[in-house]
Amino acid sequence: MNTKNQKEEESVTDPRRARIVHAALEVFLAYGFSRTTMDDIARAAKLSRPALYLLFRNKADIFRAVGAALLEQSCVQAEEALKEGGTLDERLMKALDKALFHLTRMVDASPHGQELIDVENRIAADIVAEWRERLVRLFARAIAEEAAQRGTDLEAADMPPDELAAMLFDVLEGMRLRGLCGKAGEEGAGRMVRLICLAVSRL
Known part of the structure; x- marks a missing residue:
């Protein structure tokens, strides 16, 4: 398994990542991908922006993790x-x-x-x-x-x-x-x- 897929699967098992994925899903559904910011996701997950960046590189990484978890x-x-x-x-x-x-x-x-x-x-x-x-x-x-x-x-x-x-x-x-x-x-x-x-x- 490559590193990217491994990190996406960790989103299902790591409680912090799972919380971000759950929050990001709600934000993406409400605002779409282009209008959603990392700040929006951080607020929804009740995390600081720096804490969010410790777990995900960018919005696209979070979107992939949301998709992986749902599927x-x-x-x-x-x-x-x-x-x-x-x-x-x-x-x-x-x-x-x-x-x-x-x-x-x-x-x-x-x-x-x-x-x-x-x-x-x-x-x-x-x-x-x-x-x-x-x-x-x-x-x-x-x-x-x-x-x-x-x-x-x-x-x-x-x-x-x-x-x-x-x-x-x-x-x-x-x-x-x-x-x-x-x-x-x-x-x-x-x-x-x-x-x-x-x-x-x-x-």
């Missing part, structure tokens, strides 16, 4: 949802809600949501890519386990679980780019999940 939490919650009882489609949709829809609703509720997404794509794209890969693995494992229980050979049907999981997230990203967010996006995800479940149960 780590979403993966943990998605994994828990996939392990719970219920049908495959229920578990997949619950995991999507924990991993993605909850974050989307939070960002969309901010008047600076689009700016935050743009900044995320610019300075935290690597974190988002790792998060997506991790979620694809989690969903692929759940799909593979369900197929095994049903005796469905997805590989023979040229529908390997990892490809189905990746396709699900490709569809979600495509809908987002087309502006299909909120309820419309969640309904679209539900249709894709049902198609996956049909493949698992009927092949």
Whole structure:
């Protein structure tokens, strides 16, 4: 693990860094990235500016730490949802809600949501890519386990679980780019999940 990623993961476990990350999230949502200053974050975290600089080099570092903490939490919650009882489609949709829809609703509720997404794509794209890969693995494992229980050979049907999981997230990203967010996006995800479940149960 490189030093940058290690420091970002420490934001989840170090109480001081975690407090800053929590405070910074509220400030970024309220004021956006460009208008937020290190002074704003220091005040929100109830720290002096020098104390803040002892833990983070700049605002971009804090933004990356916020993203890393949010996405780590979403993966943990998605994994828990996939392990719970219920049908495959229920578990997949619950995991999507924990991993993605909850974050989307939070960002969309901010008047600076689009700016935050743009900044995320610019300075935290690597974190988002790792998060997506991790979620694809989690969903692929759940799909593979369900197929095994049903005796469905997805590989023979040229529908390997990892490809189905990746396709699900490709569809979600495509809908987002087309502006299909909120309820419309969640309904679209539900249709894709049902198609996956049909493949698992009927092949």
